Amino acid sequence: MWLLNTETIELHQFSGPADVPYAILSHVWTNKEQSFQSTPRFGTPGSFGLFRWMLYPTSQKIRNVCAQARVDGFRWLWTDTCCIDKTNSVELSEAMASMYRWYECASNCYALLDDVPSVEVEDPRHPTSSFRRSRWHRRGWTLQELIAPCSVIFLSKGWKVIGDKHTLADLIEEVTGIDRYVLTHERRVEDCSVACRMSWAAGRETRRVEDEAYCLMGIIGVYMPILYGEGRNAFLRLQEEIVKKTPDQSIFAWG
Structure with missing residues (x-):
């Protein structure tokens, strides 16, 4: 399991999710995501100073989520864009089979809704809110990313906190049809x-x-x-x- 160091933004390898506490990112992919190959690994020869930042430019999304994780006290972060070597079929298969557990074991999940404004601009509970219509709620992979973690913090396109899964459970139930008690882990998924x-x-x-x-x-x-x-x-x-x-x-x- 590869994790990003939120300070240096380089990848370190761990044997599994129990090794260290970490945060995790849930998001909808764009055409400009940072890949595993474009992210430096710890100990990569020659990847120092200005040369390293020219060779491995960091995307704005990765910089922002690492900054948020640091503020919240997390040294390590996982994201599906650059923490999986998708050119390695064995690693890709293992990651996909393990992903639910990785989200489940994360200390916190940041759900980036990049088509939703901040709460100062719009109330997420409004009947026609952007939160209700967000494409994040319509993606297949974000389903497990919503359910598995105990803590999910929703972030707006400006990286402002919209709310968390517990305080918005009733609203998310309306939007997704998922029992709010499943969302808050008061009811086991296996009981459904x-x-x-x-x-x-x-x-x-x-x-x-x-x-x-x-x-x-x-x-x-x-x-x-x-x-x-x-x-x-x-x-x-x-x-x-x-x-x-x-x-x-x-x-x-x-x-």
């Missing part, structure tokens, strides 16, 4: 039927069709090999794994 959990993903979108299945693995509690290129077959495999590993028959009501 498979059909109920899959219904939370209804209407959500993913960049790749296979991710419609892969983003549900942690929430459902079943795991399978990652095979990009298999298309809709990924969802069929997910259903087969559910049937094999759980006695919950509610999946047959899904559709």
Whole structure:
């Protein structure tokens, strides 16, 4: 597991999420995300001083979330853009299978809603608020990123705090259809039927069709090999794994 040092903004490798306390970022990708290859690793030869910053320019998003994490007392941060070597198929598969646990083990999750203004500009509870319409609520992967962490702090496009998952639980329930007691961890995800959990993903979108299945693995509690290129077959495999590993028959009501 790679984590960013929030001071030096370089990657360090750890054996797992229990090694150190860390914060984690949840966001919607843009076309200008910082990659693993464009982020320096601890001990990278020749990556010193001005030359390092020219060789490894840091994106504004990474600078901002590291600054927020430092203010909140976190030395380490994980983000899916630059903490996974996506050119390594083994590492990518392991990361996707472990991602729910990584969000679950994070001390805090920052959810960046970059299409939502600050609370000084707009009340998130207003019936037509940007918070309710944010594309963050419609992405497939952000579903587990909302549910798994105990603490989620929502940030506006100006990196101002909108609120947290506990104080906004009733509003998020309205927007997403997820039981507020599941959101606040007063009710276990496992106590919800498979059909109920899959219904939370209804209407959500993913960049790749296979991710419609892969983003549900942690929430459902079943795991399978990652095979990009298999298309809709990924969802069929997910259903087969559910049937094999759980006695919950509610999946047959899904559709």
